[in-house]
Amino acid sequence: MNDIQDPVLICKDLCISYYTRAGEIPAVVDFSLTVKPGETIGIVGESGCGKSTVAMAIMQYMGANGGIKSGRILFKGRDLTRLTENELRSIRGSEISMIYQEPFASLNPSLKISTQLMEVPLAHEKISKKEARERSVQMLMNVNLPDPERVMSSYPHQLSGGQQQRAVIAMGLLSKPSLLLLDEPTTALDVTVEAGIVKLIGDISKKFGTSQIYISHNLGLILETCDRVFVMYSGEVVEEGTVKSLFKSPKHPYTHGLFSCIPLPTTDKNAAPLKPIRGQLPLPFERPTGCFFGPRCDHFEPGLCDQDHFKMEIVEGGAMDHRVRCLRYKEIDHSKGGSAETAKKALKIGKRVLNVDSMKKYYEVKDSSFMALITGKAARFVKANEKLNFTAHESETVSIVGESGCGKSTFAKVLMGLETGTDGEIRHNGKNISDIEVRDRSTKQIRSLQMVFQNPFDTLNPSHSIGAQISRVIRQFGIETDKQKIFDRVMTLLDTVKLPRDFYFRKPRQLSGGQKQRIGIARAFAGNPSIVIADEPVSALDVSVAAAVTELLMEIQREHKTTLLFISHDLSVVRYLSDRIVVMYLGHILERGTTAEIFNPPYHPYTEALLSAVPIADPAIKKRKIFLEGNLPSAMDPPKGCPFCTRCHRRIGPVCDNLLPPEQLVKDRHVIKCHIPIKELSKIEPVIQMPETADRIKAL
């Protein structure tokens, strides 16, 4: 990076507000940023902190009610806030490109990729169609899309999510922009696909010298892609610095709090639990005077922090460009407040409550095409679950891990009785329930098997009050029948999930995402269930909220000795809270065992790739990179042999393609489904290396 070069973009003292019926809402306050050529800037923060507003302001695309109140945005010396609409049009898409979160929403579904790609150079430069096409194909090759000619002649729906996002990135790069804005470009993608895209984004600045602004809520991704990082909270930057200095020694209490909320490999649900930030993000018009983070800060000092709004200052004794917006950062010692006071006792694992025995779930798909008529194959099967085998004990947390389409939600549906299994058994306390639909189950069975749903905005009925919804559950389960007793019970449940009692009268729309998820948990635990299935309960929540909800879930589990079946794609959360892990791929269980067994060799090659794909926000941890090729095969038409053979990086030969691998028993309940002998799998070195181990290896 060359300091003499002129910066590509300078934002200076930027204040952005939205004007609504309720009055002016300041979205971003006092934002300054400088992007040098070839540099990648990360902006990290929770939802509502104003990070996307910054991107929109740079694009000068803020809708009718947004406006820049003060400050300047200088792009290559031109003030973007003063340009006319026509001048802006020539800059947008050619000199500044933007890539959005959802690739399927940023591509036009009715136009071929070629049309959409060629449009970019044709609109901004005077070149022939042939040249535009050549350049598009070249660019598709640059973003590592195999077979670019085929991609060119495809429609968006014919590509997978990862391919679509690569095509969108290609589109963004086609006009050779000086600045690329990426707004959560991988959030909608699976982890193994995400890893590939992140690598591509990391290579862009090297290949094209493009400056990038990378917006994300995931600190791990920022660490992997960016040079400098800005941490935003409630509309202002609270800390900025190089990735190295900020991740090594975060100065602002909020940044520090964020790190304590991430289930890093150093955390443990018993010895070193997560430390959620208390309270919640203030609404823009409820911001306190002085430090916006004040009310949630453990180091808040009345009389100092709640006075005037203060500016960023350079960290003393740190790097020159490490700046922080905190008056007390020098006094705060983050190393204190160790784990001793928060450590919890491990739960004793009880008797076996759930036994899944060769459970199969096939969906029949009627094929009414002409070919099907001739061949006589009128019905085909989607093999959503293929011979699942595993057990769960009392007080145990069993996680089911896999990418979208691996059949983990189907399993949850069969367990809950929303679908019936095709074959095999699920025994709950000894009784087979896989073929009993929920309406045929007894109330006792129903209430001992409950579920926490994924989407907080969908989990509660918007038409009924919180109180009415929980009361209904209690009445339905026959726990209480008396009105007053039901009411008392709802109050206890609200206390259990740590929400104020007057939430009884609120409607779901008056609650934040985390609060809704707490109500969802209260509802699931209303009938003292023996098993609770949590289907990605925190994946839609912000980091700090997710930590609090995770902790709450485990606290209630401790209290009730519940078996928790935790369905997730996020291996860091899974590692943090589970006792046992089941790794699924395309309906098969590829590996199952205790958390330690899964995270250490011998691995199944897919587990290995999954582990490598998880972004970890700790620069001290070393990770081996494995990038999977290709896409998840369709469940309609799975590979004949090993389900993972099409993408496996350790494929040993035709045996993988033709023969379903055997279940190899490593140790007591640790099973790997692979053709490679356990002996060889054991030789694989660990994917994630903690600092101590890394040092030890160097010493050897």
Add this chain to the structure above:
Amino acid sequence: MTTQSTTEMPSASYVAVILRVIKSFGLLRESWVGMIGAFLVLFWVLVALFAPLIAQFDPNANILPFAKPGTMAASGHTFWLGTDHMGRDLLSRIVWGSRTVLTYAPLATLCAYTVGILMGLQAGYRGGLVDDILSRISDIILSFPVLVLYIIVIATIGASGINIVIAITFASSPGIMRIVRGLTLDLRNRDYVAAAQTRGESAWRIMLFEILPNARGPLIVDACLRLGYVIITIGVLGFLGLGLPPPDPDWGGMVNETRQMAMAFPYMTLFPCIAISSLILGFNLLADGLREISLRD
């Protein structure tokens, strides 16, 4: 929470419910289109309510034929809108006629909605064969021109107020069913429906308590529009002689009876027409206003 607020158990209060309804109507103030619509509708509702006070004459009494608007009657009252060819006071007939319209139109809409909602919920929620059968039935009904349908139904069962309700229910519930079915197809995949299923709620309870309340927004708007159509329909049926049997006042019937004299005595046709269109306009504007408000939040 360390500070446990003592929360009282709520007691069902009708006052609170009424206050809430008034408050939600207060939202209408934000849309002037909706305000005009509400004003027109409210005007006719008040007219219907206070018909005996407003109308000076018996609507069916033959007093003075072909009296021009403003003519004095022997009784000392004025025929403000004149009389028709049979000597009946137009104003009184319009005022009393508003009662007919405002009784049968909402009643018919309500019936059509009840049938349409129940069928739509079943079709959308259960899917499969139930959906196929219900959808095909509605397709068949919808494939007839509406007017033909009305004529067939009324001709079969005879012309009376209740039969108008039946005919309208028969003809418009398939359309409502389609709307409800579409909304249900979307709503049944929500997590809160799955949550209700996993706690063993019955299908009816899920349809009526979990799905229907969340479909109310578009349905209320559609109901207002449909109410307008139903008023048109009642007018048309009256005009065709399929409406309420004479001599009861019926706006459509009034237009029909006087249309041959419309060139010579335009006021006889004009006033009932104005009455019909102002009420329809009122409901349409009200629907527009409601939609505007519902889109805003």
